[in-house]
Amino acid sequence: MTLAQRVRTLNGLAPRLRPGGGRGGPRALPAAWTAFRNSEMAIILLSGVLGLFVGLGVVVLRVTVTAIHSVLFGIPWGGHLSDGFSLDWWQVAFIPCAGGAVVGGVAWAIKRRRPRETVDPIEANALFGGRMSLTDSLNLALLTVLSGGCGASVGLEAAYTQWGAGFCSNIGHRLSLRRDDMRTLVGCGAAAAIAAAFDAPLAGAFYAFELIIGNYAVANLAPVLLAALAGTFTARDLIGEDLAFATSRAGHLGTPDYFLFVPVGLGAAGLGMIVMQGVTATEQWMRRQAIPPWVRPPIGGLVVGIVALIYPRVLGSGHGGIVANLHFTFALPYLCGLIAAKIAASAISIGVGFRGGLFSSSLFLGTLFGGAVVMALETVAPSLHPDPLVYTLVGMGAVGASIVGAPITMILLVLESTRDFAATVGVTVGVIAATVAVRRWFGYSFATWRFHLRGLKIKGAEDIGWIDSLTISRVMRRDGKSVPVEMSVAAMRKAFPLGAVPQLFAIEDGRLVGIIEPTDLWTPDLGGIPEEVTAADLMTPVAATLLATDNLQSSLRKFSETKAEILPVVDDPDRMELIGYLTEAEALKSYSQELERHRSDMIGEARLVSTALTPEG
Template identity: 55%
Template sequence: MRPTSTAVPAGFFATRRRWLELRWRLLQRALTHSAFRDDELAFLGIAAVAGVLAALCVVVMRIIVTAIHVTAFQIPAGQPLSMGGVREWPLVLIVPVAGGLAVGAVTWAIRRKRPHEIVDAIEANALYGGRMSVRDSLNLALLSMLSSGVGASVGLEAAYTQIGSGLSSQLAEFLKLRRDDRRTLVGCGAAAAIAAAFNAPLAGAFFAFELILGSYTLAQLAPVTIAALAGTFVTRWVFGDDPVFTVSHGVHIHGWDYAVFLGLGLLSALVGIVVMRGATATEGWLRQHVPPAWLRPGIGAIPVGLLALVWPQVLGSGRGGIELDLHTALPLPFLIGLVLAKIAASAISIGAGFRGGLFSSALFIGSLMGGAIAMLIDRLVPAAVLDPLAYSLVGMGTVAAAIVGAPTAMILLVLEATGDFAATVGAMVGVVAASIAVRHWFGYSFATWRFHTRGLKIRSPEDVAWFDEIKVGRLMRSDPKTVPVDITIAALRRAYPLGSTKQVFAIEDGKLAGMIDLSEAYGPDLEGDPAVLTARGLVHDAPFLLPTDGLRQALAAFGESRLETLPVVNDRNARQTVGYLTEAYALRRYAQELERRRGESDGGSSLFGGTPSTP
């Protein structure tokens, strides 16, 4: 018998590749079909997929950073770094400094290829309709894992939300989703990431509503919630029911405790402002005194390592330190020192160029601060009966709300971690006080403060980009009433009878000279012969608009000038009048566009039908 040949036929792999490419194109065509994209149930499935992807990234990143901690710091497996269990004290200084140099080198290499700033989820939803770069998100995740792995006082929450939102944005781009759906899916990725990181689906969902979406609508409720639940289920399947912290007993709160919680909220606001200001001050000092950017993380790691020689709990995000604080009676002097050391380490780490978030660090600082205040009150007023656990929980929520800027999410995090309604009400009192105080005294959360230092005027993820998409050139009237600046009053009256228009634009040497209010030309107190008197004395300076200006700039100009009509010129230098725009029409177009977008977001129709009329 002839042996059976096992050789692969010629062209087999090429045929198989073409078959797979065809099936992929057919799948992509089916998924991007308008009937699929517009189906509400299908979008819920997409949100669940986004949640699973974000959670898997959280799992992988958490495993990698834990492995780095065990290897670099020689700590026992399963023990968080911030519990202070480093056995070899030289590692406390050597690893952060060497790791800082590595972070600087990797950052320098990434900057050579990608010199622009990384767009995060808030910025993407505010300015770019939810579009994010997956490559930039992966770069940020790499830098955050390296920063946290070598002991910088930062957490992985920023990387979690970045990679979760980035993958969700890419999924929306692949499916050719509409702008509002893409922004919602970015929020789904962030919600799933936070829910997976803290085993808290409610906190994750409201983190997305408050920070990533900037609003709460019924159309967003289901997809964001499903994504948060999907993310939570994935991490529970991998790690089990592992909350960010556990409590050993129920919380006992008395009536006067709420007054102290109010004061704790105000103190937390000050601490949050110090951390944010401190990070900026550190960054500015290093920019001035350490010109090579790649060297700054290594330099910044020196004081962090020195602090860790006394308080090793400042290393890492602080998640393990929360458990240590809640279940160990730390001496008051050590506790106060650790609070100050963690504040300094967090601000220095961020300012020096380590990448990461302050979510877990804020929780740790708040836990320490609340416990310290409880111990101080107990020493000053021995007759007071208070529960240190309650103060630690309230402190966690207040400092995190002050820095991160998601008050409802912080309240729900306390509720989900403890299941204690009394602790939740106490946290609510402190969180509200901290949030109001930070808004009044400072005006920014950590994310929006970083935008401010970069020159971006973003206070929330509310979609403001569409303001600039509506240009003045589309809104203006192109028949401006113009007169020479030296026209006589009599000639001006003949050209424009009373009631024909409110104002005309004065031209001198072909350029806009200002605006003339016709009511002044017909005023009874006008002195001189109208046949001789010129209109030059009636010309008022007026700001002008350009055809390329956006609607936001136009509305700001109307507000500053307090004029009802503004001229539009072709160029700032030439200043040839090409049209004019009225405030009434600009506001009308704003209201129409806003209502249309709200209608799309809610899945309904706009109150305004048809196309906008001309001005």
């Protein structure tokens, strides 16, 4: 299924995709509500209020997973599964497997009731104007909590952002907000979620700009930042200030270090690509073995448990392991083994159907990689005296940027977590190198790579869905004049004086069979007397037709291919019943106006031209 077909199919399911599952169009709102949604200040204030609720939801999800870990694994309250606690072998080996059975069963039950794919925030903003289903979002959050709770090697950030974006989309739909405001609210939900999870409002805001909205615009700045701040303060008030990766000292850098951070970034890029390809390889292997989807999670959980018997830190998202790596150094063989184990555990967990993301897992892998680089440098070039803390942070940011695809977010996350500006500059070098390498050699982040595998050719959250919503039916003319093929030129001259119509369409048995240039009715070279020459003698075969459901972009391609100035619009390519026509000039004008409107919205300026697109005729 092509991208356009998928968009049209899902737009056809719009009532089911609407948050809350409501059917029918949005209800008419009172004048006060109309004024509210047209106010920029109202949208800003709304984003702040929604950020509070998103932050509260993140805390609830986080506490729920902590409670599950405490019950199943005996982890002390406030600890992390990847802290390296001494666990009984049966807990490590069998709890992920049993949890996988629960995840598989719940996923099977959800799939029976809601068989479509869950629309995530990036896809919603790219294709559907910010429309998300709150029910689907809560289902995904539930599966992620169950997956993380039983020890699968996945991050919880996917649950946080899905909940936050889905909740904000639901509210935006109920208020009948415009498309651009809906997309902004989806970004606000994700920003508040990441900010609350990491106590990092700037990182949360730029996560929304880079991944969820797809660009930075002045109009988005205030609502997204306010939502991120609201989410952060809510989490702080409920669980206290909790810098995700606080360090006890400042890093020490020398000039040679900045040059070394470039190869570190390139190595991080390679590591990130291995992880993404590993997830795909696991999924493809499972499909080739024809293993039912509900059976895959317990199998994967058993494998992850076996790996965890040797390296228990692979369990969970990796937050505890990150903190340990920032404060302690480990032997090079151990770090290399743990890197391989974490890659395998993460790829298997997501590949078999555990729900979650790679955000925190990529940060954990990055700290391991940075620590391994330090150990290797101390072995081969001890005179460099590399600072383990700085290289660990550089590895964390570079691998995170490689997989997540949000370089500025990673830089700001390090800055807000460590408050160490000098180390952040070093992280910037590694992140730039990693980002450029992944774009050059791979071309995708983990999220967009997943879209690619599903057949969605989108590279980010830039709004391309408006192209498919700008259909020919909105701009075509419906006053096309048709004549039967047996009608004589004399009769057509009488019915259509010279200059009265731009085009005539020849019809036979209700089907469009040809096109007649009106000027040909008056040519001296008619080839016979007007009473005897018919429309069938003058018509030319139809070179191409348009469908009312096609988008304007496709019509422009057909105008270019056929060199025609007017194309007929039919209801169905088989029935060929004429319903209107479109001129190339009108198609170009309408497309340019809509493109200008989106560019104006992006920079927050007033529109320069009118963009009212209404069918004529």
